[in-house]
Structures are given as structure tokens and as C-alpha cells.
Amino acid sequence: MNQTVSIQKRPPAQGTDRTTIVLLAALVVLLVAGPLLPRWAMFMLNVSLSWGTVVLGMLLLMRTGLVSFGQGLYYCLGAYAAGALHHFYGIADIMVMLLASLALAAAVAAVLGLLLAKYRSIFFAMLSLAFSMILFGLLVKTSALGSTDGFGLSAKTLAGITLGERWERYALFATTVVVAFCAAFGVHRYLSSHQGRLAGAIRDNELRVEYMGASVRRVIHVNYVIAASLAGIGGGLVGISIGHVDPEMAFWTTSGEFVFIAILSGTGSVLAPFLGATIFESVRSFAYEYSPNTWQLILGVTMLLVIMFLPGGLWSVFTRRKAA
Amino acid sequence: MNQFLAIVIDGIIYSSWLFIIAVGLTLIYGVMKILNVAHGSLYALGAYAATAFGGYWLAQGHPPMGSYGMLVLAAVFVGLIAGPLIERGLLRLVYGKEEVVLVLVTYAVFLILEDLTKLAFGVDPLSIPEPYGLLGSFEVGELMYPTYSLVLVVLSLLVAVGLALILNRTRQGKILQAVIHDREMSAAMGINVGRVYLVTFTVGVMLAALGGALTAPTISVQPGIAAEVIVLAFAVVVIGGLGSLGGAALGAVIVGMVRAWAVHKWPEVELFSVYAVMALVLIVRPQGLFAAPEARKI
Amino acid sequence: MAVVLEAKDLNKNFGAVTAAANINVQIGRDSVVGLIGSNGAGKTTFINMVTGYLKPTSGSIRYLERDITGLSPRQITRLGICRSFQIPQLFGNLSVYENLQVGVGVAARSARAKASATAEEWEEIETLIERFNLGGYRTHTAGLLPEGTRKLLDIAMAVAGKPQLLLLDEPTSGVSADEKFRLMDMVMSALKVQGVTVLFVEHDMEIVSRYTHRILAFYEGRIIADGEPEAVLRDAEVRRYVIGEHAPMHQDDGATNHG
Numbered sequence: 001m002n003q004t005v006s007i008q009k010r011p012p013a014q015g016t017d018r019t020t021i022v023l024l025a026a027l028v029v030l031l032v033a034g035p036l037l038p039r040w041a042m043f044m045l046n047v048s049l050s051w052g053t054v055v056l057g058m059l060l061l062m063r064t065g066l067v068s069f070g071q072g073l074y075y076c077l078g079a080y081a082a083g084a085l086h087h088f089y090g091i092a093d094i095m096v097m098l099l100a101s102l103a104l105a106a107a108v109a110a111v112l113g114l115l116l117a118k119y120r121s122i123f124f125a126m127l128s129l130a131f132s133m134i135l136f137g138l139l140v141k142t143s144a145l146g147s148t149d150g151f152g153l154s155a156k157t158l159a160g161i162t163l164g165e166r167w168e169r170y171a172l173f174a175t176t177v178v179v180a181f182c183a184a185f186g187v188h189r190y191l192s193s194h195q196g197r198l199a200g201a202i203r204d205n206e207l208r209v210e211y212m213g214a215s216v217r218r219v220i221h222v223n224y225v226i227a228a229s230l231a232g233i234g235g236g237l238v239g240i241s242i243g244h245v246d247p248e249m250a251f252w253t254t255s256g257e258f259v260f261i262a263i264l265s266g267t268g269s270v271l272a273p274f275l276g277a278t279i280f281e282s283v284r285s286f287a288y289e290y291s292p293n294t295w296q297l298i299l300g301v302t303m304l305l306v307i308m309f310l311p312g313g314l315w316s317v318f319t320r321r322k323a324a
Numbered sequence: 325m326n327q328f329l330a331i332v333i334d335g336i337i338y339s340s341w342l343f344i345i346a347v348g349l350t351l352i353y354g355v356m357k358i359l360n361v362a363h364g365s366l367y368a369l370g371a372y373a374a375t376a377f378g379g380y381w382l383a384q385g386h387p388p389m390g391s392y393g394m395l396v397l398a399a400v401f402v403g404l405i406a407g408p409l410i411e412r413g414l415l416r417l418v419y420g421k422e423e424v425v426l427v428l429v430t431y432a433v434f435l436i437l438e439d440l441t442k443l444a445f446g447v448d449p450l451s452i453p454e455p456y457g458l459l460g461s462f463e464v465g466e467l468m469y470p471t472y473s474l475v476l477v478v479l480s481l482l483v484a485v486g487l488a489l490i491l492n493r494t495r496q497g498k499i500l501q502a503v504i505h506d507r508e509m510s511a512a513m514g515i516n517v518g519r520v521y522l523v524t525f526t527v528g529v530m531l532a533a534l535g536g537a538l539t540a541p542t543i544s545v546q547p548g549i550a551a552e553v554i555v556l557a558f559a560v561v562v563i564g565g566l567g568s569l570g571g572a573a574l575g576a577v578i579v580g581m582v583r584a585w586a587v588h589k590w591p592e593v594e595l596f597s598v599y600a601v602m603a604l605v606l607i608v609r610p611q612g613l614f615a616a617p618e619a620r621k622i
Numbered sequence: 623m624a625v626v627l628e629a630k631d632l633n634k635n636f637g638a639v640t641a642a643a644n645i646n647v648q649i650g651r652d653s654v655v656g657l658i659g660s661n662g663a664g665k666t667t668f669i670n671m672v673t674g675y676l677k678p679t680s681g682s683i684r685y686l687e688r689d690i691t692g693l694s695p696r697q698i699t700r701l702g703i704c705r706s707f708q709i710p711q712l713f714g715n716l717s718v719y720e721n722l723q724v725g726v727g728v729a730a731r732s733a734r735a736k737a738s739a740t741a742e743e744w745e746e747i748e749t750l751i752e753r754f755n756l757g758g759y760r761t762h763t764a765g766l767l768p769e770g771t772r773k774l775l776d777i778a779m780a781v782a783g784k785p786q787l788l789l790l791d792e793p794t795s796g797v798s799a800d801e802k803f804r805l806m807d808m809v810m811s812a813l814k815v816q817g818v819t820v821l822f823v824e825h826d827m828e829i830v831s832r833y834t835h836r837i838l839a840f841y842e843g844r845i846i847a848d849g850e851p852e853a854v855l856r857d858a859e860v861r862r863y864v865i866g867e868h869a870p871m872h873q874d875d876g877a878t879n880h881g
Contacts, residue, residue, distance in 0.1 A: 067424045115607055121424050122359050123610050126562050130603040133555055137595030194727035201724045204713035211673070211711070212728040212783055213699035253551050256431060263428060293442045300435030307429055308417065 052274035054234035057227030058262040065203030070128030076250035078235030083153040092156040105232020139247035150246025266313020339580025340480035346560035348531030354567030364554025365437035370536025373398035403530025411525040449546040456541035559602040632681035643843040656830040659840030704785035710776035714765030725782030753812035790822035
């Protein structure tokens with residue numbers, strides 16, 4: 001095989017790369033186009049971007065070689081944290097609610113991460129599943145939090161500014177867009193840092209990473225907390241935009257859907273989860289409408305096809321074309 | 325004292341049920357190293373098939389006692405159809421991939437079977453209560469129990485003893501243990517590993533379906549039961565140690581007793597307690613209570 | 623002679639099997655030391671103990687006058703002891719460049735340098751690529767490289783950690799006979815620039831005698847000879863038990879099973 005060798009005679013450029021440019025463009029377009037969008041489209045994009053944020057965390061874990069069947073734990077915690085502020089204290093500020101989502105998810109992950117950082121493969125999947133099912137089990141029996149029904153919530157202000165009927169929707173949308181942008185940009189930068197690069201190294205060979213003087217457990221712990229924080233914020237955003245939270249958010253099938261989107265998207269780029277989540281949400285809303293009993297069938301078949309024929313996920317279609 | 329007795333008896337009944345729904349999962353993992361998420365769907369298929377078979381039998385006016393035979397027949401039927409179909413049609417193509425990828429593959433099968441079940445049996449709850457009521461009930465002190473539960477306990481004991489005997493006393497069992505121990509070596513020694521996998525998977529599916537078929541008379545069979553059962557089965561096999569038959573039995577007893585205790589003493593933690601035990605065992609002894617040592621790498 | 627590494631009364635047992643017995647040795651700065659012995663003689667066990675993969679049953683290991691017995695591989699690496707592996711331990715899905723990038727990055731990070739890529743770091747990677755003659759493979763996936771190149775990359779990654787003491791476990795195993803010397807020339811000249819103390823395990827006596835100042839001969843967990851290459855290779859016990867002139871029967875104890 002005669003592969004052409006790309007000669008890198010200069011240090012890699014430090015400036016803005018293609019991903020950053022796409023991210024910035026998406027940020028501007030979405031913020032500007034937002035007010036023009038019909039209500040249903042805005043809602044769908046809202047949920048897609050929020051789910052994309054959750055799946056972005058999955059991407060980070062999968063880059064590290066870990067598949068979590070329990071991200072629903074943090075998704076649900078984030079949603080309940082935002083909801084509880086409104087429900088119990090009457091706080092209805094988007095910023096404050098999201099901060100609570102982030103803080104609760106990060107705090108719980110910091111503790112559980114100490115344990116989970118020791119686990120790999122199916123044991124990581126199982127233990128993360130057990131933790132999310134514990135939360136599910138607790139919530140369905142907690143009448144103060146509405147048991148199986150959950151409870152409603154809504155946001156009225158953004159950073160203290162009262163929004164009024166007309167801008168409420170857009171403010172939430174804009175917040176979601178900005179949060180998704182920051183998350184994607186942050187993770188993108190993180191992945192090209194020393195610590196971030198260790199993710200792929202750990203996936204390939206933990207022993208060597210330790211023999212280079214880096215702590216595998218510490219990196220996994222940090223990545224786990226980041227992933228959980230993203231899931232928490234995503235949960236908070238979804239809770240606010242749907243206006244309702246319930247224990248189903250912690251049930252393992254919710255985590256399973258995140259896994260699905262992550263596999264569908266691929267881990268090639270931080271843009272992939274958002275693309276995957278948007279496709280997922282659009283297909284889901286049409287499928288619910290026209291053929292509610294074949295939705296999971298579509299998911300399952302798609303998943304098998306991706307695993308067998310497109311192991312890099314949808315994103316690898318783009319990179320393949322670029323290389324050709 | 326009465327309450328203690330009630331907890332123990334409930335625990336025994338629940339443990340038996342858990343063992344039946346989980347044993348196929350641990351068998352498949354032990355031999356094939358596949359953590360089969362679709363196990364729950366096969367349980368559900370068994371339950372649905374039981375309502376269809378049993379319902380047909382009773383509607384034809386045959387003797388009601390025969391409906392028990394129909395439950396078992398339903399499980400065998402599901403096993404013989406779905407087992408080879410999934411193993412030959414799909415799993416065969418993905419052997420050798422990482423364990424976690426195999427989890428994803430079976431998760432996809434779970435999703436597919438969820439909807440296929442809905443398409444075949446509809447979304448309305450079905451039931452087949454006759455076998456449950458037919459045997460009446462028995463008393464322990466002041467406590468009343470349906471005799472059907474006793475049948476479940478006896479059946480799960482039979483399954484446990486039967487599997488243990490097959491594994492340890494028969495030639496097929498020895499072959500199975502050889503494959504569990506070292507797949508490549510077994511293949512080199514002339515064991516038809518492909519056939520062992522096919523049979524193991526089919527038996528595993530049959531056991532899942534049997535769990536569903538035997539449960540069908542006691543519940544209303546509807547969408548969603550697969551997702552609930554699979555996580556319970558996970559808890560059971562993880563606690564005992566994945567792939568270990570004895571582990572599944574131990575896990576079933578632990579989960580069964582903990583839940584029975586919770587139901588009587590502290591109903592709020594009923595669901596929570598099961599997963600708390602699962603997490604606890606994973607934390608203290610990640611390989612499950614029946615552990616195996618790790619090999620050196622360099 | 624400034625002592626870099628000192629092992630005192632080092633013992634390692636795996637159950638009833640003795641993998642290291644009463645090892646006492648001092649390694650001076652800037653020396654190149656060869657470890658010889660048949661399979662199961664205890665060479666890799668020794669390296670595994672020095673680098674923290676195995677904990678000695680008894681005895682102590684001192685590095686630059688500091689007790690490192692029982693420290694983890696990570697802690698030991700951070701102190702300046704790096705190693706390569708008999709079976710190359712690479713990041714199989716990453717490119718050669720990325721493999722080195724990780725190595726250089728970790729070393730920079732533990733030296734409390736900047737958290738992201740710098741021109742300096744790039745220079746370092748390029749230097750390694752040049753010294754180990756990996757230029758033609760920069761963008762190749764590490765997992766798909768030919769064996770000799772994998773070995774080179776594995777060693778280059780150990781060197782990326784800027785070690786003061788470098789342990790190479792069978793650097794030429796799996797490399798074809800005519801390439802062995804080319805590989806060792808390359809490794810040794812790369813290391814000379816860095817001023818590193820090197821310990822390496824080797825089966826090929828020609829290589830050992832060509833590149834080392836000193837040889838430690840292992841047999842059944844003990845060091846049976848220690849000294850200048852010519853002297854050790856002439857030693858009767860070494861000729862008998864290591865070089866195998868009388869092809870003695872010895873048990874493969876399995877405990878130092880390579881790979």
C-alpha cells in the first residue's frame with residue numbers, strides 16, 4: 001500500500017478550525033432565525049439541541065471507551081432540580097434553574113464518579129444503569145415530588161428580566177442555543193487539550209497511559225462529571241421547555257435513547273450529537289403522528305445497520321466524503 | 325412472627341419467579357458473553373404467546389387443566405422460532421465484537437421486538453387468568469396463598485436442578501463447560517462451537533419465554549413489561565455474578581428477600597431497594613458475588 | 623559512580639514459585655546494562671517490579687536515593703523511569719503522530735507546563751519522529767504498522783516521557799534478524815543525545831555484547847553473573863544456563879510468562 005504521506009512541517013495552526021466556524025455560524029443563524037420559526041419548529045429544535053447536549057456528554061464518555069446506560073440519572077436530576085426550584089420556592093428564572101440543574105448533576109457525578117471510574121465495559125454500563133434505576137425507584141414512591149406523575153414547571157424570567165408572553169418562548173430557545181453552543185465549543189476545545197486527548201488513549205490502552213504518568217481514573221472521573229453536567233443541563237432545558245418532569249426521565253429506556261442517538265451520530269465531531277438528535281426528534285415526531293407502533297422498530301433496525309455498516313455513525317459519512 | 329413468615333414466603337415466591345426470568349440471561353452470558361438486553365422482550369413474547377395459546381385452548385372448550393400445558397408449549401414455541409432466528413440471523417454476524425457492542429446489538433433487537441410484539445398482539449392489555457385461579461389456594465397459619473405460586477416455586481427448583489444436572493452430569497454439559505472455559509481451544513478440539521451457541525441461545529430464549537408464559541396468568545400482559553423485567557433480571561444476574569448459574573440463584577434469593585422485606589416493612593423503598601442492592605454488590609464486588617480473578621497483561 | 627537504581631534483597635514469589643530471589647544490584651548513571659536469561663528467568667519480573675507493575679514480596683528498590691518500592695507505575699513514571707514493552711503497547715486507533723502527542727503531552731503536563739499544544743511540544747514530537755525514523759508513518763494508524771515500526775514507536779513513546787532511567791523489554795523481539803542492528807543503532811543513538819541510563823532485556827547475545835557496558839545474567843530468579851560483557855558471556859554458569867550450551871532442563875515457571 002502506497003499511502004501518501006502528509007508532511008507536517010509547521011506546527012498545527014492554533015486559530016479557528018472548521019468545527020468552530022460551523023458552530024459560530026449555527027449560533028448566529030439559529031439566534032437570528034429563531035423569532036421567525038413556527039412554534040412547533042422552535043419547540044422541536046429546543047428539545048433536539050437539549051438532547052444533543054446530553055448526547056455530547058455521551059460522546060465524551062464513548063471517546064473514553066465507555067458506554068453509559070444511565071445518563072438518564074443526570075438528565076432526570078437536572079430536570080427535577082429546575083422543577084423543584086419552581087415547584088417549592090416559586091423561582092422561575094431560566095438561568096437560576098439551569099444553574100441548579102448543573103450543580104446537582106455535577107455534585108452527584110463527582111461522588112458517583114469516584115466509584116464508576118473503576119469500571120469498564122458492561123460493568124460500567126450496568127452500574128450506571130443501577131444508579132439511574134435507584135433514582136427512578138425513589139422518585140416513583142416520593143409523593144412530595146408527584147410520584148409517577150411528576151409535576152409541572154415553567155420559567156418566566158431570564159437572569160432577572162421578566163419576559164412576558166411574547167418573548168418567553170424565544171428566550172428559552174435562545175438560551176438553549178447558547179448553552180448548546182457553549183457546550184459544543186467547550187468540549188471541542190477540551191478534546192484537543194492534553195487531558196482531552198487522553199480520552200482516545202485510554203480507550204485504546206490504559207496500561208500505556210498509566211505508564212506515561214497520567215492517571216486513567218482521574219481522566220475518566222473528570223470526563224464523567226463533564227458528561228453528567230451536560231446531561232443535567234440538557235434535562236433542565238427539556239424540563240422547562242416541555243413544562244413537566246416525571247420519573248420516566250430516569251428510567252433506563254430514556255438512557256437507551258441517548259445511547260441510540262450517540263451510536264447513530266458517531267463520535268467523530270462535537271457537531272454530530274446535535275445532528276443526530278435533530279434527526280431523531282424529527283423522525284420521532286412524524287413517526288408518533290403516522291405510525292406510533294413502528295417507531296422503535298425503525299430505531300432498532302437503524303441501530304443494527306449503523307453498528308454493522310457504519311461503525312463511525314452518521315458523522316463518518318461526512319469525513320469519508322472529505323477524504324475522497 | 326406472622327409478618328416474618330409472610331416476608332419469607334413472599335420472598336421465596338418472588339425469588340422463584342426472579343430465578344426463572346433471569347436464568348436464561350446468565351446462561352447466555354456465561355456461554356456466549358452476550359448480555360442480552362432483548363431477554364425482556366422474549367419474556368414478553370412468551371407472555372403474549374401464552375395468552376394466545378391458552379386463550380385458544382380454553383375457547384375450544386378443552387379441559388382447563390390442559391392450559392398449563394399450553395403455557396409451556398407457548399414458551400417452547402417462542403424459543404424454537406425466535407432463538408434460531410436471532411442467533412443465526414443476527415448474532416452470528418457480530419461474534420467477536422466487544423462485549424459492550426454486543427449489548428448495543430441486543431438493545432436494537434429489544435427495540436425491534438417491542439414493536440413487532442405490538443404489531444402482532446396489539447397495544448391493549450391481554451390476560452389469561454384461568455390457570456391462576458384453577459388451583460385454588462392454600463393456607464399457612466392465617467396467611468392465604470394461591471397454589472399457583474407453589475407451582476412456580478416447584479418449577480423454578482426443577483429448572484435449577486435440571487440445569488445443574490445437565491451442566492455437570494451430561495456429555496453436552498461438559499462440552500458447554502469446555503466452551504465457557506475456552507472457546508478457541510474447544511473449537512480446536514473439534515467441538516462445534518456454532519452449534520453450542522445456537523442451542524444455548526435457543527434454550528436461553530425458551531427460559532425467558534417460559535418466565536413470561538408462567539407470569540402471564542398473574543398479570544395483565546401489555547406493552548412495557550419487557551423493559552421492567554429486563555432491568556430486574558440484570559439486577560439478579562449482576563448480583564450473583566454474570567454467567568454463573570449458582571450466582572443467578574443467589575441473586576434471585578437476595579433480590580426476592582430484600583423486596584419482600586421492603587414491601588412489608590417499608591413500601592416506599594420497594595423498587596429502590598432492588599437497585600440499591602445491585603449497585604452495592606457492584607461496588608463491593610464488581611464481578612458479582614461469585615468472582616473470577618483477572619489475568620496479567622504484560 | 624552516581625547510583626541511579628539500587629535493588630536490595632529483592633524477592634518476588636507467586637505462590638510457591640520464586641520469580642525473583644535475593645536480587646542485589648546497583649546501576650550507575652549513563653550506563654547501558656543488558657539483562658539476559660532464558661524465558662522465566664526473572665528479567666521481566668525485575669522490570670515489572672522496578673516500574674511498579676508488580677510489588678516485591680520483600681526487599682526495596684531505590685531510585686536516585688529515594689525509596690520507590692510499591693509505588694504505582696504512574697508515580698514511578700513521573701519520577702523519571704520509563705519503559706517499553708515486549709509486546710508494543712500503543713494506542714492502536716491513533717496515528718503515530720497522535721501517539722507521540724499523547725506521550726509528550728502527558729510529560730509536559732506533569733511538568734506543570736501549559737495545558738494545550740505549543741510550538742515547543744510540536745518540536746519535541748518532530749524530533750522524536752526524526753530520531754526514530756518514523757517520518758514515513760506520521761499519519762499511519764499505529765495498530766496497522768509493521769512489527770519493527772511498532773517496536774520503534776513503543777520505544778519512542780517511552781523516550782517521550784524524558785526518562786532518566788529507561789527500561790526496554792526485549793526491544794528486538796519480533797524484529798527480523800537483518801533489521802535488529804539497524805533498530806538498535808537507531809535507539810542507541812537517539813538515547814545518547816538524551817543522556818539516559820538504559821536497561822534492556824535481550825536474547826540475542828551479539829546485540830547484548832555490542833551495545834552494553836555491563837550484563838546481568840538471570841537464572842531462576844537470581845542474578846548468577848554481573849559484570850563486563852566479555853566476562854559474563856565467558857562465565858561457565860552463564861554459558862550453561864543462559865546461552866544453553868548443555869541445554870539444561872528447566873521449568874517454565876509461568877510467573878514471568880512474557881505477554
